[in-house]
Amino acid sequence: MHSPLRNFLPRNNFSELLTALSDGGYRCLAPKVCDGAIVYKELPSQDTLSTGISIHQAPGSYRVEITDSARNFGWSNGPQGLKPLVFKSRETLWSVRRDTNGQMTFTESAAEPDPVAIIGVRSCDLAALALQDKHFLNNHNRDSHYQTRRASLFLVAVNCTHPSDTCFCASTGDGPTAQDGFDLLLDELDDGFVIRAGTEAGEKILETLPVDPVAPEQAEAISRQNQRARECQTRRLPSRNLEQALFENLEHPRWRTVAQRCLSCANCTSVCPTCFCYSEQDTGTLDFTRSEHVREWDSCFTQGHSYIHGLTIRADTKLRYRQWLTHKLGSWHSQYGRSGCVGCGRCISWCPVGIDITEEVTAIVSAET
Amino acid sequence: MNTSAHCPAEAQIIAREQDSRTIVSLTVRLTDPAYANEFEFQPGQFNMLYLYGVGEIPISISSDPASSDTLTHTIRAVGRVSHGLARLEVGDRIGLRGPFGRGWPLQDARAKSVIVITGGLGCAPVVPVIDYVINRRSEYGRLIIMQGVKHSDDLIWRERYEAWGKHPDTQVLLAADMGGKQWNGVVGPVTELFDQAHLPTENSVAFLCGPEPMIRACVKRLTEEGLAPDRIWISMERNMQCALGQCGHCQYGDKFICKDGPVFSYAGIRHLFGVKGF
Ligand SMILES: Cc1cc2nc3c(=O)[nH]c(=O)nc-3n(C[C@H](O)[C@H](O)[C@H](O)COP(=O)(O)OP(=O)(O)OC[C@H]3O[C@@H](n4cnc5c(N)ncnc54)[C@H](O)[C@@H]3O)c2cc1C
Ligand code: SF4
Ligand code: SF4
């Protein structure tokens, strides 16, 4: 599955990759610390990647520390994966003009192709992107906005060497090393990167880079650090397919106790890289001649999500938390052939009260109640 | 044809019928003749109707699929969009996209008796089914139409019910929780009608539409009478934003009601049907 480790890009040659990408027409987005968390930000040309970032995550907690390490990617993940780059948190779907005779002209908006290279993508986020692809680009419907942005992505992934305490991608089968879905993949060592291509586009960039052969010690070091990254993860899901177990436990008392803690704030769904819910609304101009129809991320934790006239299907937090978990870890299997969780741990860190999805589901599906 | 996925096409109101104080039937035609010509739908499918500057709502198509160059929607004014739509006049314009969803399994029902049970406005989405069966009367067994309403004044289309009842082998039974002065139907819930109906459970199918508590009660009666779960079909309603299987609002367990439904066989959804929170 993996091409052999052949090409080593010394750290002081890394800028060549950035140059090759920008020569290839891509804007480069790279991880930066911003307001106390990692975000993908445009990297001005000639600028270098941040070094020494270290991230500490725990239930309800996310802390950045800057160390003197020379490494660029010795951390796990930020609050957002790739989702906001392909599925915008807010965008206009279409607009309509109405003339004085009441005649309406509808104009569909289109996303502009914007070739963008993202540096430092994690395997959990590649898996999440593959899931969003299944949702937004399937035989029933292909979302043109998503499709345009998706086609503009160039993904430079990196194998995780420093998972956080909240990460459990090893247990979902989605990391910490990337299997596919990247254009280029990096393994970071102290003095540089082993680099390989996953697509033809990646191959083309790779060909232009000043690489050295990989020494056997380097290959060994990589294999060791990848294994360590897998083994350091302590959280796990009880099984990869929990659909039946969850739907058999809809009346479990744990739903009530977790609901007593959950604030129904929707933090978990907004950081989750696979959550896809959105709502639509109209915003008219004051003179009432034009209206824009926008979609915006929504969450099954909101009051309006399940509203139908005269009834809210999920009026309380217990029913909402149950909807989120039975969908994420359960009905995703029937819908898209796998769990909707890629083990990124974001919903654990960014939950203000520190609810841990692995702990909740384990309590719910374990035999003794 | 399909209008573009997210973006509505313009349609103009060509007829308006005030069915009751709160219920209006709007017949519209897509203003782009190419769209209007190509539009095809199955009974039980729905459109997203757009009220300028306000929003879109799912509304079933209640007219005959055979003449799909015009489309009738029967709308109860309950909230923001539906109130606005109900106030429109002939000549006014709306946006429309569709048709969406999977309708009633009419092929499957051929040569069988058809039991149609509706409550409230539930009747509108099955009107095309009733018309379809009546227009092909000899191809189907008995046709039993049971309709329940809260108050007898809510009953719309009395003449239609009367006309349907005159066809051979066709039975129309009406119930109102509260009957007014001139009410000669049953007073009580729609399930009261079962005793009068002498339902054929051999070789028959049931199509249900209306408020969920009413559907639950009817499903219970139908199964008690011996109708198999895969012979009972239910039209479901949940919040809908996109109608494309994308926005997530209409999810029902692993189903998206907008694309996998809105019509489901009871056998396919019984594990969740009536479970609070789904
Ligand atoms: C498949 C389907 C077919 C339908 N067919 C008909 C029909 O033929 N005739 C009819 O009168 N009604 C029908 N409805 C119900 C109709 O869509 C709602 O009454 C309508 O959405 C209420 O919108 P509102 O803005 O007037 O109400 P508000 O109470 O102001 O609702 C606000 C918003 O919530 C959402 N919403 C509220 N109720 C519903 C609902 N029941 N279903 C979906 N979204 C909802 C809509 O986005 C709505 O704009 C159908 C619903 C579905 C799902
Ligand atoms: S459910 Fe939580 S751990 Fe799983 S993918 Fe979503 S945010 Fe990550
Ligand atoms: S689980 Fe946590 S993050 Fe998610 S809605 Fe509840 S309180 Fe918010």
Ligand code: FES
């Ligand atoms: S209405 Fe959006 S998924 Fe069904």
